[in-house]
Amino acid sequence: MTAEEDDGPMAEDRGRFPRSVFEEGEDPDPRFSLANERTFLAWIRTGLAFVAAGVAVEAxxxxLxxxxxATISVLLVLAGIAATxxxxxxxxxxxxxxxRLAPLPSSGLKLPIALLLGLVGLAVVVGLLL
Amino acid sequence: MTSPADPGLQAERTSLAWRRTALSVAVGSLVGLRILPPQLGPLGYAVSALGLVWSLDLALTARRRYRDGSRVLRARDAMDGRAVVAPTLARTAGAAAVVALAALAFVVVVAGT
Structure with missing residues (x-):
């Protein structure tokens, strides 16, 4: 590999936003990046759905x-923030x-989101019984 | 480089994911137009209108990502399509976060009255 190649597109790559992602490693198969992008969008939609549900409960x-x-709608909106x-x-x-060809990361905020939704379910059950 | 063995309609699927997101935001904004003004007055219309603008932005991104995607997949070492997506994702997440925080404020205020 020549010095020119080192200063070529790869050097430009390193400066891409966000730095924490692009400062290291090589671009993976574009299909994998596109799949990651779709997963991002799925989480965004999930968050919007939680937020919409929380607003609807109060509006x-x-x-109840x-x-x-109030508890149910605040918990739903918090779940929406966490999903975003x-x-x-x-x-x-x-x-x-x-x-970096590393193992894919696991859960992130999935557990807090699950707990919030569990609490929402519990609150709904209490609401139905009261 | 040659085209991938199985492009698997990646560009189409990604564009459709953006389109789904645009559609959810549009529907949410239209529902907001019905349920927010009675509670918030003119602010309710403003918030819903901003939501519609955002959904337009998402729909335009869907078009752009289709073009980016097919270009990247045709020439596998051409990374120009990917180079520009992170700022768009950050903008999308930022807009969703603003909506969520505004919703939190709304819910707390309405619950308090």
């Missing part, structure tokens, strides 16, 4: 005890791992 004034309704964070976090970590 439509579902017939006031404090329970997960979208970006997982995209960065996965792209970085693929560039």
């Amino acid at each position: 439509l004034q579902l017939p 005890t006031a404090w329970l309704r 964070a997960q979208a970006w976090l997982a995209w960065v970590r996965t792209e970085r791992a693929m560039r």
